[in-house]
Amino acid sequence: MSGIDFEVVDLGEADSVAVGEQAPDFTRPLVGREYWEDVSLSDLTAEGPVVLVFTTMDGAFPSTYMWNAIRDRGWGTEGGPAAEATVVGLSISTPYEHETLIDERNMEYDLFSDPSNAVAESYGVPNDLDGMEGVAEPRPAVFVIDTDRRVQYAWVASEWPDFPDYDEVEAALADL
Amino acid sequence: MAATDPQVTLYRLQACPFCERVVRKLDEYDIEYRSRFVEPMHSKRNAVKRVSGKRTVPAIVDENTGVTMSESANIVSYLEGTYGEGAEPEAQAEAQ
Numbered sequence: 001m002s003g004i005d006f007e008v009v010d011l012g013e014a015d016s017v018a019v020g021e022q023a024p025d026f027t028r029p030l031v032g033r034e035y036w037e038d039v040s041l042s043d044l045t046a047e048g049p050v051v052l053v054f055t056t057m058d059g060a061f062p063s064t065y066m067w068n069a070i071r072d073r074g075w076g077t078e079g080g081p082a083a084e085a086t087v088v089g090l091s092i093s094t095p096y097e098h099e100t101l102i103d104e105r106n107m108e109y110d111l112f113s114d115p116s117n118a119v120a121e122s123y124g125v126p127n128d129l130d131g132m133e134g135v136a137e138p139r140p141a142v143f144v145i146d147t148d149r150r151v152q153y154a155w156v157a158s159e160w161p162d163f164p165d166y167d168e169v170e171a172a173l174a175d176l
Numbered sequence: 177m178a179a180t181d182p183q184v185t186l187y188r189l190q191a192c193p194f195c196e197r198v199v200r201k202l203d204e205y206d207i208e209y210r211s212r213f214v215e216p217m218h219s220k221r222n223a224v225k226r227v228s229g230k231r232t233v234p235a236i237v238d239e240n241t242g243v244t245m246s247e248s249a250n251i252v253s254y255l256e257g258t259y260g261e262g263a264e265p266e267a268q269a270e271a272q
Contacts, residue, residue: 034223035187035212099215 009160014139016124016156023052023145024122028112030088031098036113042149049085049152049176050145051075051169054125054138058093058101062140062161069166071107075173082173085144092117092137125156140164144172152176182208183239187224189214194248195234201252205259209236 017023023041030039044050053070055063067089074080076087090112093101098111112119120126120138127139142164144153153172155164184202186209188195202209214221214233221231228235228246235246241258245251257263 029213034220035214037210037212095213096215099220 008162011127011139011158011160011162013158014125014141014156016141016154017143017151019151019154021151023143023149023151024119025149026112026114026119026122028090028114028119029095030110030112031095031102032110033099033102036095036098039112041145044086044088045145045147045149047086049082049147049173051082051085051087051173052143052145053087053089054120054123054141054143055089055091056140057091057137058097062163063091063101064105065163066140067101067105067107067109069163070109071105073166073170075170077108081170082176085173085176088112090114090119090138092135127160142169144169144176146176182210184209185212185237185239186210187212187214187227187233187235187237189216189233192233197248198234198236198251198255201255205255207255207259 025040025042027038027040029036041050041052053066055066057063070087076082076085087109088111089109092115093113094115095113098113102111114120117126117136117138123141123143125139125141126136128136140157140162142155143151146152153169155169184207186198186202188211190213214224218231224233224235225231227237228244230246232246234248234251235244236251237244243254245254
């Protein structure tokens with residue numbers, strides 16, 4: 001035996017919202033460092049471009065890795081890439097779990113809570129979890145959405161695990 | 177956040193009976209409000225402390241009148257006095 005055998009699961013192509021299409025609006029609790037309240041995506045796009053980051057449930061390593069990378073690159077923060085954009089996450093985790101993640105990762109980003117996974121369905125990125133009967137969550141995905149709520153950039157995981165090309169997202173943000 | 181933002185913000189804790197008492201009153205008077213949920217641990221409630229000076233919930237902020245208030249009994253009597261029958265017409269008009 002030599003080397004390590006492991007399986008990267010192929011998720012296939014997602015039938016997801018494409019570049020140029022209207023991003024489906026939704027309202028969900030948006031969790032910040034101190035409280036959560038119902039917020040609509042259209043509330044956020046009314047103020048500027050939005051980077052909508054779908055992740056695995058809080059605590060799974062892909063979610064941790066993605067937020068560490070985004071935080072370290074400083075997306076949507078002063079002096080960082082797309083300083084004028086609002087970067088928000090979304091997973092099926094509850095507001096309480098989001099509060100813990102925000103604390104642990106020491107991040108400035110707010111997170112939508114969608115235990116129903118309906119938002120991921122409306123974006124065409126649901127992922128039924130093998131071995132967790134009855135649980136579905138979003139595929140990791142990144143949508144850059146402009147102030148007309150048009151999708152200007154989209155990345156959707158096609159493997160499991162899979163991570164966005166952060167430089168590519170930043171290039172898309174620079175083009176906004 | 178949106179242009180149609182409600183004028184009343186309620187800081188609340190999930191399943192807190194004192195908060196529900198305020199919610200009942202707000203509903204009774206058909207007052208539009210925004211709910212901001214905080215965590216059970218008092219140490220996590222800096223937002224409420226900044227707004228009202230205390231870490232207790234419920235707390236409300238009423239942009240119609242500029243009033244910020246804690247303690248459900250106080251809030252309920254404030255709502256009754258401001259939005260209930262026999263309230264001063266001025267505040268009611270502002271609340272429209």
